[in-house]
Amino acid sequence: MIGIKSIASYVPAQGTDNYEQGARFGKDESFILGKIGSAFLPRKAPDQETSDLCVEAANALFAANPQLSRDAIDALIVVTQNGDEEGLPHTAAIVQDKLGLSTAVAAFDVSLGCSGYVYGLYAIKGFMEAAGLKNGLLITADPYSKIVDADDRNTAMLFGDAATATWMGEDASWQLGRASFGTDGSGADHLKVSDGVFFMNGRQVFNFALLKVPAHLQELLLASGLRAEDIDAFCIHQGSAAIVDAVARRFEESDPDKFIKDMLETGNTVSSSIPLLLEKHVLNSAFKRVALSGFGVGLSWGSAIIHRSD
Amino acid sequence: MIGIKSIASYVPAQGTDNYEQGARFGKDESFILGKIGSAFLPRKAPDQETSDLCVEAANALFAANPQLSRDAIDALIVVTQNGDEEGLPHTAAIVQDKLGLSTAVAAFDVSLGCSGYVYGLYAIKGFMEAAGLKNGLLITADPYSKIVDADDRNTAMLFGDAATATWMGEDASWQLGRASFGTDGSGADHLKVSDGVFFMNGRQVFNFALLKVPAHLQELLLASGLRAEDIDAFCIHQGSAAIVDAVARRFEESDPDKFIKDMLETGNTVSSSIPLLLEKHVLNSAFKRVALSGFGVGLSWGSAIIHRSD
Numbered sequence: 001m002i003g004i005k006s007i008a009s010y011v012p013a014q015g016t017d018n019y020e021q022g023a024r025f026g027k028d029e030s031f032i033l034g035k036i037g038s039a040f041l042p043r044k045a046p047d048q049e050t051s052d053l054c055v056e057a058a059n060a061l062f063a064a065n066p067q068l069s070r071d072a073i074d075a076l077i078v079v080t081q082n083g084d085e086e087g088l089p090h091t092a093a094i095v096q097d098k099l100g101l102s103t104a105v106a107a108f109d110v111s112l113g114c115s116g117y118v119y120g121l122y123a124i125k126g127f128m129e130a131a132g133l134k135n136g137l138l139i140t141a142d143p144y145s146k147i148v149d150a151d152d153r154n155t156a157m158l159f160g161d162a163a164t165a166t167w168m169g170e171d172a173s174w175q176l177g178r179a180s181f182g183t184d185g186s187g188a189d190h191l192k193v194s195d196g197v198f199f200m201n202g203r204q205v206f207n208f209a210l211l212k213v214p215a216h217l218q219e220l221l222l223a224s225g226l227r228a229e230d231i232d233a234f235c236i237h238q239g240s241a242a243i244v245d246a247v248a249r250r251f252e253e254s255d256p257d258k259f260i261k262d263m264l265e266t267g268n269t270v271s272s273s274i275p276l277l278l279e280k281h282v283l284n285s286a287f288k289r290v291a292l293s294g295f296g297v298g299l300s301w302g303s304a305i306i307h308r309s310d
Numbered sequence: 311m312i313g314i315k316s317i318a319s320y321v322p323a324q325g326t327d328n329y330e331q332g333a334r335f336g337k338d339e340s341f342i343l344g345k346i347g348s349a350f351l352p353r354k355a356p357d358q359e360t361s362d363l364c365v366e367a368a369n370a371l372f373a374a375n376p377q378l379s380r381d382a383i384d385a386l387i388v389v390t391q392n393g394d395e396e397g398l399p400h401t402a403a404i405v406q407d408k409l410g411l412s413t414a415v416a417a418f419d420v421s422l423g424c425s426g427y428v429y430g431l432y433a434i435k436g437f438m439e440a441a442g443l444k445n446g447l448l449i450t451a452d453p454y455s456k457i458v459d460a461d462d463r464n465t466a467m468l469f470g471d472a473a474t475a476t477w478m479g480e481d482a483s484w485q486l487g488r489a490s491f492g493t494d495g496s497g498a499d500h501l502k503v504s505d506g507v508f509f510m511n512g513r514q515v516f517n518f519a520l521l522k523v524p525a526h527l528q529e530l531l532l533a534s535g536l537r538a539e540d541i542d543a544f545c546i547h548q549g550s551a552a553i554v555d556a557v558a559r560r561f562e563e564s565d566p567d568k569f570i571k572d573m574l575e576t577g578n579t580v581s582s583s584i585p586l587l588l589e590k591h592v593l594n595s596a597f598k599r600v601a602l603s604g605f606g607v608g609l610s611w612g613s614a615i616i617h618r619s620d
Contacts, residue, residue, distance in 0.1 A: 126436025
């Protein structure tokens, strides 16, 4: 059974002071801290491509796991909607070359936004098991600084650039349990890029998340024969402080404090938000069972339960 | 075990007479027939989006399989590098809405070109098995008419628009056997889009395919404990008549006639070329075991053996 063996990340050191940026939009520190949740938004350098962020995260993963050789990697998925090139080629092929991986690697991009890590976990596990592969890299990198208009008050204060790399393989300490997914393309226009610029209808997306995510988590628990007290922590997409707080309050079965909130120094990093939480708060914790939920562009959502292997 | 239950397709009726187009480039009919292989290149209408091609193919699949209800679909993958929107949202979400599928569907795009169907088969099978899903649609639609420059003699005579939809589910008459995949991003520049226009280094791509595909098929047979005579047909990507002929000749273990060639009325339809062959020549044939091989953008390649279930 393929599971999660290790996670590493790359968060650019340079970036935007979100208090200063908020002041430009007439927003005070309590708004930035309480509603947005991020004092600092990391930004890739102008000459850094999406594949470069992927390479930084993967190199951090290799450094943290000296027992994992590059030659052992036989599967590579990059989750992104802001790849290097215009549609083709896929970013995963560029990453294969820049990382110096074997050419005997199965590599493709998965196009998803904030739900992408949860989907990506099952996509890479399933692909590897179906194709008999042993060591996979699931990379997330969706640098919204490429598409966000710095003068758009609805989006400029929210997003940060980051990338994560997850080593998927046998004998993993974290296994994937039950998952549930959904898609509603009738809301596709609420989050989209037109003429190179990102547009978000924040109110619609907030309402969608608040309506969808708590109910989806409840259904998943029910289908899994679990109760809220069986879950040690909830790692949901860090869209903003307001959305994490609202979902946590709406999910009445559980102590809101079980919903981990950590975006102060990262912002909303799209598909990287959940693996950043797992890296920092879960993989080396005493937790036994953790629920994940990603939601956003599409509209798309996915929730899953991961558990420590016995 | 999830396998291939049915395949349907959509090939636009309108298009380009390739003999007339060839004459414009100073190419005679023997070149068009013998080297290119396509007398007619289907073209989507200007107002047809990629998602519309997907919907046509899926509706043909539903029409051919009245026992399959739309509500039963719980997984949807669209293989494309020329989706509806600029990066986001993904085309699969738009297809979910246009097809009137349930919102309880897991949907995402896989970004791959001519190798995409082989990867896509294992991606959707694996994802469905990992997530416990029952009925999936694997859709291919990569309309190169969006990106090909009509004045580029290296590409204008090659590509046709099409879409295919494959129903993946339990109790399928065709099962997926062993597969093998590869990626070489050092050749990414040989097939790419810049400033909205597709560029192909035809000689490099031809050499790559001729060097890679026969050897890759041989390795796959060896790893599967099979000999060439155990394979009833080879369905390889229909890049051009010249490449199919050259790969067939180079693969000395087998009668070249086992390499199915059928692109006269379609052109190179990217990730749709292999499922078009399967729909027309394999699914309702007496064949027991068929080898697939896709190769192209990335560079990326994937080969697999599918077999009739016993």
